[in-house]
Amino acid sequence: MLLLALDTATPAVTVALHDGERTLASDAQVDARRHGELLLPAVDRVLKDAGVTLTDLTGLVVGTGPGPYTGLRVGLATAEVLGFARGVPVHGLCTLDGLAYAAGLGAEPVEGPFVVATDARRKEVYWRRYADPRTPVTEPAVDRPADIAEEVAGLPAAGAGALLYPDTFPDARAPEHASAAALAALAAERIAAGEDLPAPRPLYLRRPDAQVPKNYKVVTPQ
Known part of the structure; x- marks a missing residue:
């Protein structure tokens, strides 16, 4: 097992790699406004620190929130893309x-x-x-x-x-923020016990701030 874990549901951008028994490498930075900028470089650092590549992964696990819409989507979309590219399963676990x-x-x-x-x-x-x-x-x-x-x-x-x-x-x-290392360890434990982990579906719990206008303003000449 070589499980890559990501979580961006809190201000922490956190990534970890787990081999089923221990955490091989992890990275965490707290910045509520830069999830998109920080996540992939963090993935690169974790893989490099562990001496592996994306081709070595057997699965991914991603925190599904609950969390703010934009930050949460960064982790979920990244996990889905990496899983699709490598042909490995992507699991979801509640960030809480x-x-x-x-x-x-x-x-x-x-x-x-x-x-x-x-x-x-x-x-x-x-x-x-x-x-x-x-x-x-x-x-x-x-x-x-x-x-x-x-x-x-x-x-x-x-x-x-x-x-x-x-x-x-x-x-x-403690802890204050999410930890991908803990998320990966929990996922590895459940997988080893034969449990089926949930699909990576976001837990928003409320509507996003952005809304589609009900009535569009006419801007063309009459």
Whole structure:
């Protein structure tokens, strides 16, 4: 197995290569406005650091969000193109699941029930509850922190959304951003267990900001 993982659903542009047992190389940069510029150079660095090429890959896994429309599409489109070009499968995993898995591997690992919350902008968070780092108990959602305060009360929380809203998430934990290394490790674990991973379909959870005008303005002479 040689699995390339990508995630651009958060401000982090993160890439990793996993051989089924360990992470061979990884790269992460945090820049919410430059996903498109940073992703492919990061892929090149990871492959070079691991001493492999795209022809060696056996599959790809990409974070499916939830996340802002533009950034999320960069990772998904890139994974689809690379997978098609090399003729290898492309799997999708919820970005929140990757964060939850990473939360169980940190210096202060989260083991019991907890929450993952990322920044959804507009004073909202994308969030999901977990029984443990591998087991979600709710569907991904987007809400204002104050509206979910009772549901998450008393639970540790990982992710940038938790750090932004300490009144709702007073026990914020690392990691802050998505990790392709954690996403790849989780995917490799599930593949080894014989699980079928989801297709790479985006989790937007809300409509994009850009809308097609309902009434076009007439600009030609009458």
